[in-house]
Amino acid sequence: MHDAQHERRFHGGAERLRVEARIALMEVPRVVELCTDGGGCATVLDIGTGTGVFAEAFFVAGLKSTGIDPSVELLALARTHAPQAVFLEAVAEKLPFADGSFDLVFLGHVLHETDDPDAALREARRVAAKRIAVLEWPFRAEESGPPLAHRLSPARVSEIAAAAGLASLRRIELTHMDLYIWDR
Numbered sequence: 001m002h003d004a005q006h007e008r009r010f011h012g013g014a015e016r017l018r019v020e021a022r023i024a025l026m027e028v029p030r031v032v033e034l035c036t037d038g039g040g041c042a043t044v045l046d047i048g049t050g051t052g053v054f055a056e057a058f059f060v061a062g063l064k065s066t067g068i069d070p071s072v073e074l075l076a077l078a079r080t081h082a083p084q085a086v087f088l089e090a091v092a093e094k095l096p097f098a099d100g101s102f103d104l105v106f107l108g109h110v111l112h113e114t115d116d117p118d119a120a121l122r123e124a125r126r127v128a129a130k131r132i133a134v135l136e137w138p139f140r141a142e143e144s145g146p147p148l149a150h151r152l153s154p155a156r157v158s159e160i161a162a163a164a165g166l167a168s169l170r171r172i173e174l175t176h177m178d179l180y181i182w183d184r
Contacts, residue, residue: 022144023053025144025176025177026053026108026109026135026176026177027174027175027176027177028053028054028057029057030174031054031057031108031133031135031174031177031179032054032057032058032060032061033061034133034172034179034181035058035104035106035131035133035179035181036058036061036063036104040103040130041063041103041104041130041131042062042063042064042103043063043064043065043066043101043102043103043104044058044063044064044065044066044102044103044104044105044106045066045067045068045095045097045101045102045104045105045106045127045128046058046065046066046067046068046085046106046108047067047068047092047095047105047106047107047110047120047124048068048069048092048107048108048109048110048113048114049067049068049069049074049075049078049087050069050071050074050078051074051077051078051081052067052077052078052079052081052082052085052087053081053108054067054106054108055067055078055082055085055087056081056082056085058104058106059082059084059085063103063104065082065084065085065086066085066086066087066088066102067082067085067086067087067088068087068088068089068090068091068092068095068096069087069089069090070089070090070091071089072089075087075088075089091114091115092107092110092111092114092119092120092123092124093114093115093116093119093120093123094119094123095123095124095126095127097127098127099126099127100126100127100128100129101127101129102127102128102129103128103129103130103131104128104130104131104132104133105124105125105127105128105131105132105133106132106133106134106135107120107121107124107132107133107134107135108134108135109135109136109137109145111134111136111152111157111160112136112137112146112150112151112152113150117152117160118160118163118164121134121160121161121163121164121166122163122164122165124164125164125165125166125182125184128184129184130183130184131181131182131183131184132166132181132182132184133179133180133181133182134157134179134180134181135177135178135179135180136151136152136157136177136178136179136180137151137177137178138151138173138176138177138178139151139152139153139154139178144176154171154178157169157171157178157180161180161182166182167182168182168183169181169182170182
């Protein structure tokens with residue numbers, strides 16, 4: 001599988017994914033804390049892991065981390081930054097894992113990039129045993145991040161979640177991002 005098969009994917013250079021200012025905007029430690037709040041999560045699947053920023057942060061928080069991405073180039077960089085995690089080439093819409101394989105399934109800045117967000121969230125639900133978390137850019141025009149036309153409104157995220165059979169959606173407005181969490 002090669003990332004060129006995907007129409008909507010990250011188009012920036014890999015070096016942009018680990019820029020300090022971008023990581024600060026994502027509030028990585030806070031996101032990890034909110035995603036693992038309540039405990040009970042020992043494993044995490046980081047869908048669209050990119051260079052492994054979140055896979056690494058979840059590992060530091062004590063979770064066994066697995067990351068998937070369609071980009072072989074990004075996966076190679078992820079392995080250098082988070083050698084303790086497992087990284088596999090795969091797409092969000094067709095996960096190579098059994099049902100309920102991970103306590104937490106995390107999609108960080110990836111749902112809006114998938115070719116089929118509905119299928120991606122259905123697959124996340126299938127492999128999640130306890131919780132699903134989605135970090136997205138807020139639905140407003142900004143200098144940082146994708147153009148407004150590529151962002152997902154809260155209403156659209158709710159539609160995708162409902163179509164995937166996910167209830168009890170929590171939306172947490174962070175300083176620069178929106179975090180959506182569903183407990184199974």
